[in-house]
Amino acid sequence: MAPKKSATSSGTTSSSSSTTASASAALSNASSSAAKSASSGAQQIDQVALSLVQHYQKATPQRTKLIDAFMAFLVVVGALQFAYCVLAGNYPFNAFLSGFSATVGQFVLTASLRIQTTEANKSEFPSVSPERAFADYVVGSMILHFFCINFIN
Amino acid sequence: MAVATDASSAPMELLVSVGKNQSTKTLLRVLILCFIAAAAVASRLFSVIRFESIIHEFDPWFNFRATKYLVAHGFYDFWNWFDDRTWHPLGRVTGGTLYPGLMVTSGAIYHALRALTVPVDIRNICVLLAPAFSGLTAFAAYLLTNEMTTSSSAGLLAAAFMGITPGYISRSVAGSYDNEAIAIFLLVYTFYLWIKALKVGSVMWGALCALFYGYMVASWGGYAFITCLIPLHAFVLVCMGRFSNRLYVAYNTWYALGTLASMQIPFVGFAPVSTSEHMPALGIFGFLQLVAFLEYVRSAVPSRQFQTFLYVGLGGVFGVALLGLVGLTTGGYIAPWSGRFYSLWDTSYAKIHIPIIASVSEHQPTAWPAFFFDLNMLIWLFPAGVYMCFQKLEDEHVFVIVYALFGSYFAGVMVRLMLTLTPVVCVAAAIAASQLLDTYLVYKSPVAPEAKEEEVTDGTAKKSKQSALRSTSQPVVGIYTLISKGFIAGAMTLFLLIFVQHCTWVTSNAYSSPSVVLASRMPDGSQHIIDDYREAYQWLRQNTKEDAKIMSWWDYGYQIGGMADRPTLVDNNTWNNTHIATVGKAMSSREEVSYPIMRQHEVDYVLVVFGGLLGYSGDDINKFLWMVRIAEGIWPDEVKERDYFTPRGEYRVDSEASETMKNSLMYKMSYYNYCSLFPPGQAQDRVRGVRLPDQGPVLNTLEEAYTSENWIIRIYKVKDLDNVGRDHALAASFDRGNKKKKAGKKRGPRVLRAE
Numbered sequence: 001m002a003p004k005k006s007a008t009s010s011g012t013t014s015s016s017s018s019t020t021a022s023a024s025a026a027l028s029n030a031s032s033s034a035a036k037s038a039s040s041g042a043q044q045i046d047q048v049a050l051s052l053v054q055h056y057q058k059a060t061p062q063r064t065k066l067i068d069a070f071m072a073f074l075v076v077v078g079a080l081q082f083a084y085c086v087l088a089g090n091y092p093f094n095a096f097l098s099g100f101s102a103t104v105g106q107f108v109l110t111a112s113l114r115i116q117t118t119e120a121n122k123s124e125f126p127s128v129s130p131e132r133a134f135a136d137y138v139v140g141s142m143i144l145h146f147f148c149i150n151f152i153n
Numbered sequence: 154m155a156v157a158t159d160a161s162s163a164p165m166e167l168l169v170s171v172g173k174n175q176s177t178k179t180l181l182r183v184l185i186l187c188f189i190a191a192a193a194v195a196s197r198l199f200s201v202i203r204f205e206s207i208i209h210e211f212d213p214w215f216n217f218r219a220t221k222y223l224v225a226h227g228f229y230d231f232w233n234w235f236d237d238r239t240w241h242p243l244g245r246v247t248g249g250t251l252y253p254g255l256m257v258t259s260g261a262i263y264h265a266l267r268a269l270t271v272p273v274d275i276r277n278i279c280v281l282l283a284p285a286f287s288g289l290t291a292f293a294a295y296l297l298t299n300e301m302t303t304s305s306s307a308g309l310l311a312a313a314f315m316g317i318t319p320g321y322i323s324r325s326v327a328g329s330y331d332n333e334a335i336a337i338f339l340l341v342y343t344f345y346l347w348i349k350a351l352k353v354g355s356v357m358w359g360a361l362c363a364l365f366y367g368y369m370v371a372s373w374g375g376y377a378f379i380t381c382l383i384p385l386h387a388f389v390l391v392c393m394g395r396f397s398n399r400l401y402v403a404y405n406t407w408y409a410l411g412t413l414a415s416m417q418i419p420f421v422g423f424a425p426v427s428t429s430e431h432m433p434a435l436g437i438f439g440f441l442q443l444v445a446f447l448e449y450v451r452s453a454v455p456s457r458q459f460q461t462f463l464y465v466g467l468g469g470v471f472g473v474a475l476l477g478l479v480g481l482t483t484g485g486y487i488a489p490w491s492g493r494f495y496s497l498w499d500t501s502y503a504k505i506h507i508p509i510i511a512s513v514s515e516h517q518p519t520a521w522p523a524f525f526f527d528l529n530m531l532i533w534l535f536p537a538g539v540y541m542c543f544q545k546l547e548d549e550h551v552f553v554i555v556y557a558l559f560g561s562y563f564a565g566v567m568v569r570l571m572l573t574l575t576p577v578v579c580v581a582a583a584i585a586a587s588q589l590l591d592t593y594l595v596y597k598s599p600v601a602p603e604a605k606e607e608e609v610t611d612g613t614a615k616k617s618k619q620s621a622l623r624s625t626s627q628p629v630v631g632i633y634t635l636i637s638k639g640f641i642a643g644a645m646t647l648f649l650l651i652f653v654q655h656c657t658w659v660t661s662n663a664y665s666s667p668s669v670v671l672a673s674r675m676p677d678g679s680q681h682i683i684d685d686y687r688e689a690y691q692w693l694r695q696n697t698k699e700d701a702k703i704m705s706w707w708d709y710g711y712q713i714g715g716m717a718d719r720p721t722l723v724d725n726n727t728w729n730n731t732h733i734a735t736v737g738k739a740m741s742s743r744e745e746v747s748y749p750i751m752r753q754h755e756v757d758y759v760l761v762v763f764g765g766l767l768g769y770s771g772d773d774i775n776k777f778l779w780m781v782r783i784a785e786g787i788w789p790d791e792v793k794e795r796d797y798f799t800p801r802g803e804y805r806v807d808s809e810a811s812e813t814m815k816n817s818l819m820y821k822m823s824y825y826n827y828c829s830l831f832p833p834g835q836a837q838d839r840v841r842g843v844r845l846p847d848q849g850p851v852l853n854t855l856e857e858a859y860t861s862e863n864w865i866i867r868i869y870k871v872k873d874l875d876n877v878g879r880d881h882a883l884a885a886s887f888d889r890g891n892k893k894k895k896a897g898k899k900r901g902p903r904v905l906r907a908e
Binding site: 011035045047051052055056059093097101103104105108109111112113116120121122124125127128132133135136137139140143144145147150 | 160164209353354355357358359363398399402405406409412413414417426445452453455458459462465485
């Protein structure tokens, strides 16, 4: 049950917005639905979440789940860095920026890889085979990390 | 360009006769592109042929000086360059306040050629860099247009237009060694890569786009145009309901990598995350994540559930985002828009608030004839091309439309932004022109619509036309009579020929003057070169101390630094408004006020530009009001613009001029000894067209050091303190042989000597 659980949690965050926005989005979902206090609305949201989770568990291949787990990890790392920046100050701003944009950039690149390798999106990417997608991903990540390391001071 | 159209119609004829020979077509295309590049380079060489291989104008002199420094000292020294020979006594952190792309490019070319044992002078590389890159720009325009249309001639036409249109030539003639020289190529190529990334949806193209974007950021401050245009395009696409995963991949790759790349440049630094100009890109980045997530949810849950999810979710997110933005802006984390940006929205903003920006002529709003002057017939083909983009309306056509709208607006606001409009005008005009030619340059007249389709020569064009016909069932457009065909084709050819002629004429007459060297015609028609600038700068270089500080208005700072190699107080970098205002105050005040200012800044020489003898209108007296205005911005109590006008509100320099005007240092330096050049009563200022008073101004604290042949440049030496402690007015009056009148009472002004 445990691995499944982690997969579901990653599923809700994975395809969501960039690291911080995702947290706030999820939070605001919950809070605003509660605030509206329409019990039916809350129920509907529950239903939505439930069907989302079910759909995810049913329709996602194992490989994509692996990618999702990595993306969840990136979200956590990014959130940690951001929290540190807010709590302890952003003094070496270069270092914070390069660390944070490394996670955001890697997240986005991974999301792109995920989109490109999903079967349902095949028609949108006629010229991008999964192998090509992965090679592109490697190239993009290398450029990203080159800039990050150069910027970190 | 006639060569291109003739040639691009030629392969069609050839194809009709030879058949669909792909290799012939490719060969022809390559040949035509080479010819276009050659034409683009050649048309920019007027200035080298007429004058010599020389760096032009003002900013290029700084770029040239920086390039020489880079070549001499190496990259790391250049990166950390602190320049103490400008902005005396402040200095300038040059390495951190310039866009290094241009210098690094020419430095790399220099070292590459040296490695190939080609002995080449760095100056010649700098002079010829802009023409060389214009050839590449033509190629980039070809690629960009090919993404927009299936017509094979459109790309070639666009390349030809881009190669010779005066709107681009104005900033890229040989010797115009400015950032724009390479930036326009990078601009067009980045846009091409963006379209490519969007169409293919691949990370690689997005990463390439980001890399070229980074290069662009390293080269020109105008990169903000890309930073705003690509998000806008993405936003418009999302609003049109055209969100696709390809857009997601392309945009996010570009933004994540491009932003990091742009932050590598010290001058840009943290701007991408802290200034408002860059916020749209960041906002769209977040927005796309949201939209992508929503798309995923929509595919995952039933539509009814999705609706509730949408309302609740979107409402919450927008609330939080808005609060966050307001909080960050009021908290001061995001800087408000900069002044130059405000002046893009409100054309009179700069005039009121920041005279230093308004004083630059290229920041003025564009006069409408300038559009025709710079783009000629392209300006009326342009709307037609945009209209045709509306007809097809794929993602890439939306880009052209958005670009066209934005580019037109900005080009209307600021003269120099004509440069960013030019590429899209060329692309759109080429689409329109090639459509015309494709329709009218068909061999035989069609007997029936079906037969007409067979006639369409290009294979790809045929296919697309057929599919377009089936899908949209547009009426068949065919031209049957030879007369109308011949007429339209002839007219189009004529227009193209006139366009070439116009471009050549404009380039040769308007844009090829180095402005360092002036040319005039003698009565017998021969050319007469007026070389006062270099004469005076050479004099400075040879006759003054190595570290003699030269005070001049900021326009000439870069030239003095580059040609005379002497420290200056202010230059075209204009980073410190107060320092410029100080110089403005010294120029516009009485001698008694100016002298202490000059002493405090250790000024040795003062340089003014005076066109009165020659009728050279770009001189300092005509710029004088800007000096007054800028000084007034800092010292409103001491310098007042009103005082420089006559009581009737005229700006005059003759005997009617106001007292303040006559006593200002600038006026005195300009007209000092000038009337001695003429018979009594005949002294005349040929720029302002007025007769000057017989009695010229008297200078006490300065002495004339040098005046160039045509009096364009006048250099004055600041006198040292008087040996016996008199003030300068007294000493000068004593030297003239006047009787000393009760010196005891005149002790007051002595305070002025206090440093």
